[in-house]
Amino acid sequence: MSIVEKAVAKLKTLPVESSAPIPDEPRPQQAVPTVERAQERARESAQPVITAAPSHVDIKALKRIGLLPSDDEAERQLSDELRSVKRPLLANAIGKGSETFARGKRIMVTSAEPAEGKTFTAVNLALSLARETDYEVLLVDGDIPKSDVTHAFGLSEKPGLMDLVADESMAPAEVIFRTDVPNLLVVPAGKYHPLAAELFRSRRMEHVLDELDGRNRRRLLVFDSSPLLATSESQVLASHMGQIVMVVAASRTRRQTVTSALRRLNELQYVGLLLNMSRLPAAESYNNSHSYYLKALKGGA
DSSP, X not given: OOHHHHHHHHHHHSOOOOOSOOOOOOOOGGGSOOHHHHHHHHHHHHSOOOOSOOBOXXXXXXXXXXXXXXXXXXXXXXXXXXXXXXXXXXXXXXXXXXXXXXXXXEEEEEESSSSSSHHHXXXXXXXXXXXXXXXXXXXXXXXXXXXXXHHHTTOTTSOOHHHHHHOTTOOGGGTOEEBSSTTEEEEOOOSOOTTHHHHHTSHHHHHHHIIIIITOTTEEEEEEEOOTTTOHHHHHHHTTOSEEEEEEXXXXXXXXXXXXXXXXXXXXXXXXXXXXXXXXXXHHHHHTTXXXXXXXXXXXX
8 A cells, every 4th residue: 555545544534523614713903013003113123223321411501601591480481482483393293284394304493694593592492392292302413613502512522413424334323312301312513524515415415314304203303503694504404404493683684684595495395484582571572473483484485
């Protein structure tokens, strides 16, 4: 008898099992991940891992150099005003605004000319956004010539944005520094480079920005930029942004100067003006939106 014949004979001696189908046990709903959940896990696993100890943010030092309000009343008023300022920014960032803005999570704070309060605004806006429990904020020092944010946060000796763009072997995690302020991270400016504008215009720059924010839906990027009329790299940096906050010094910046700066921007961005250094009384300032967007503009209109 062959091997096949022996196998058939043995099968005939086995008891016949019921042919009734056995019902499948119900599977828990959570056991089957949705496409969205799987994509979210992939994004999280691709995020750069930041293992260094958090950098200490010296609040007293920031107050001494004028980047934070010096007294409790000024701090309270600024906090209230920033809540209004960040509301449309958040709506645009998460796609709940009246219009959809590409790259809405990238917010650049700038001005037409120096000394209008853009760094003060960038730092306090980042801190205000970091208080939103659903988000984390990456404050990026994009003002390469001055690097005020870098110095203020004690990161002058650390690699930063310029190094990351210039060196393709570097990873984003090497320039992201977590702070002891909840939900706040900082990217220093890095070493000055004479070809900053050209590097900001490169494909590498777009890749860097995608790596900094594109994989994390919770992360907002706030850039402190050099003034639009002061450097060429600020205009190139603006071209990568979805939202622009332009600080205007009250009774100081001329209308034609503001108009000239706005013309450097494109019509696809959300552009807001922020009046700073107003001498109006607090109540009158509030009623006239002195520290809020005076009006949303498109393409410098």
